Amino acid sequence: MERPLVCVGALVWGKDGRVLLVRTTKWRGLWGVPGGKVEWGETLLDAVQREFQEEVGLRLEDVQYAQTQESVLSGExxxxxxMLLVDFLATTGDHDVTPNEEIEEWAWVHLHEALEYPLNTVTRSLVTLALRQGEA
Structure with a gap:
């Protein structure tokens, strides 16, 4: 029997105040944030740290829970x-992205500019939350 997948992702600020957006092979050309599935026995915090290291080569700092979302059979x-998507907000001290095979493109942008990108629905929700919280 299939069950929902637990996934993590994070909106991450670099030291210059911009956030990292990525376009991956998994969201049909839409932009989002790095993240992925939580592995058996792994905490959510460990999973988001691992996913960022694997996908973009960045270490996260100041990781804080933001929200949980659900994506059920999304055409995106x-x-x-x-998927149950557990979202975080975090910072990193490094801007040097080392992409893995899933990352097609990336950009460091100011938070208010992020909504100008063709974001997937779950990332748009996370960016909107950060803007409402005054994280710009």
Whole structure:
């Protein structure tokens, strides 16, 4: 029996105040934030740290819970999936992205400019939350 996947992601500020957006192979050309599935026995915090290291080569600091979202059979995702997405806000001291094979493109942008990108729905929600909280 299939069950929902627990996934993590984070909106991350660099030392110059810009946030990292990525375009991956999994969201049909839409932009989002690095993240992925939580592995068995792994905490949410460990998972988001690992995913950032694997996908973009960045170490996260000041990781804080932001929200939990649900994506059920979204046409934006590359295959049918039911995901519980646990979102975080964080910082990093490094701007040097080392992308893995999933990352097609990336950009450091000011938070208020992020909504100008074709974001997937869950990332748009996270950016909107950060803007409402005055994280710009």
């Amino acid at each position: 995702f590359h295959r049918p999936a039911h």
